[in-house]
Amino acid sequence: MKRDVFMANEYPQVMTIAGSDSDGSAGMQADLHTFFTRKVYGISVMTACVAGNSYGIHASISLPLDFINQEFADIAADFKVKAAKTGMLADSSLIKNVVQNYKEYDFGPLVVDPVIMTKHGNMLLEESAFETLRELLVPLATVITPNFYESEKLADMKINNDDDLVTAAHKLQQMGAKNVVAKGYHQDSNQTEVRDFVLLESGKSFWLSAPYHHTTHINGTGDSLSACIAAEIAKGTDIEQAIRIAKNYVNTAIWNEIAVGHKFGPINHWAPKSE
Ligand SMILES: Nc1ncnc2c1ncn2[C@@H]1O[C@H](COP(=O)(O)OP(=O)(O)OP(=O)(O)O)[C@@H](O)[C@H]1O
Numbered sequence: 001m002k003r004d005v006f007m008a009n010e011y012p013q014v015m016t017i018a019g020s021d022s023d024g025s026a027g028m029q030a031d032l033h034t035f036f037t038r039k040v041y042g043i044s045v046m047t048a049c050v051a052g053n054s055y056g057i058h059a060s061i062s063l064p065l066d067f068i069n070q071e072f073a074d075i076a077a078d079f080k081v082k083a084a085k086t087g088m089l090a091d092s093s094l095i096k097n098v099v100q101n102y103k104e105y106d107f108g109p110l111v112v113d114p115v116i117m118t119k120h121g122n123m124l125l126e127e128s129a130f131e132t133l134r135e136l137l138v139p140l141a142t143v144i145t146p147n148f149y150e151s152e153k154l155a156d157m158k159i160n161n162d163d164d165l166v167t168a169a170h171k172l173q174q175m176g177a178k179n180v181v182a183k184g185y186h187q188d189s190n191q192t193e194v195r196d197f198v199l200l201e202s203g204k205s206f207w208l209s210a211p212y213h214h215t216t217h218i219n220g221t222g223d224s225l226s227a228c229i230a231a232e233i234a235k236g237t238d239i240e241q242a243i244r245i246a247k248n249y250v251n252t253a254i255w256n257e258i259a260v261g262h263k264f265g266p267i268n269h270w271a272p273k274s275e
């Protein structure tokens with residue numbers, strides 16, 4: 001039987017630094033589903049774990065900082081990570097620890113998904129850590145992907161319309177994030193469209209819009225969007241194209257629902273065509 005030999009550069013290595021979500025729909029599990037279907041090799045630094053299911057999150061713990069340091073050291077000693085993303089970082093000490101490790105090793109461009117609260121209202125980051133997030137992590141972001149609520153918190157302003165979202169994106173860029181994907185509001189059952197505002201390092205900006213899908217299966221959309229951007233960057237795709245590919249990827253995964261869980265379900269990572 002002929003054996004195929006896959007060269008190292010055919011499978012770029014991408015790292016998620018995130019929390020585990022036991023129901024598989026969001027967090028690190030959504031990142032790894034995304035990496036797998038985008039044909040990159042997924043590596044994971046687990047920071048925290050939440051226990052939950054499609055009804056909600058019921059418990060949460062952070063992993064010891066020494067253990068997280070060891071995860072980073074082991075990965076750096078053996079792998080060539082081409083890009084990474086962050087997800088749930090729980091508190092200020094964890095953010096500082098991740099930032100310190102990221103500065104110590106070379107893990108390539110960083111996509112920051114500034115996870116603060118799930119779309120069902122569970123807080124995944126302590127309020128006292130918002131300032132640490134702004135000061136230490138935002139400036140490391142090659143791309144930052146806040147949802148509507150996270151843009152309000154990080155930019156410290158109320159967002160009532162498109163102009164406000166644009167202002168918030170500029171504020172995040174002034175804080176040091178190179179490229180910003182400020183995701184628009186999508187909780188209104190009367191809306192027909194979702195719109196995300198993209199502000200690139202060059203100053204170019206544009207809106208990415210898609211039809212609004214009425215569904216309860218949107219857990220992990222933000223995780224998957226940021227993971228797909230990191231996967232594309234690792235493959236060498238330019239930032240604008242990586243963002244466009246990721247938006248299409250998530251959109252297709254939302255529109256092709258799978259019946260998993262009884263309440264708020266996952267998106268379908270198999271639906272988008274993989275390249
Ligand atoms: N119901 C929907 N219909 C169409 N697109 C959607 C819907 N919900 C989310 N999206 C899209 O999914 C992408 C992820 O955005 P979202 O605001 O859900 O991120 P998030 O809140 O960070 O997600 P997460 O819940 O994983 O933290 C955005 O491009 C958004 O427009």
Ligand SMILES: Cc1ncc(COP(=O)(O)O)c(N)n1
Pocket residue numbers: 018019020021026027028049050087088115117118119120124218219220221222223
């Ligand atoms: C560990 C972890 N990280 C991130 C999310 C985002 O959640 P959602 O998609 O429900 O907003 C989550 N539920 N769990």
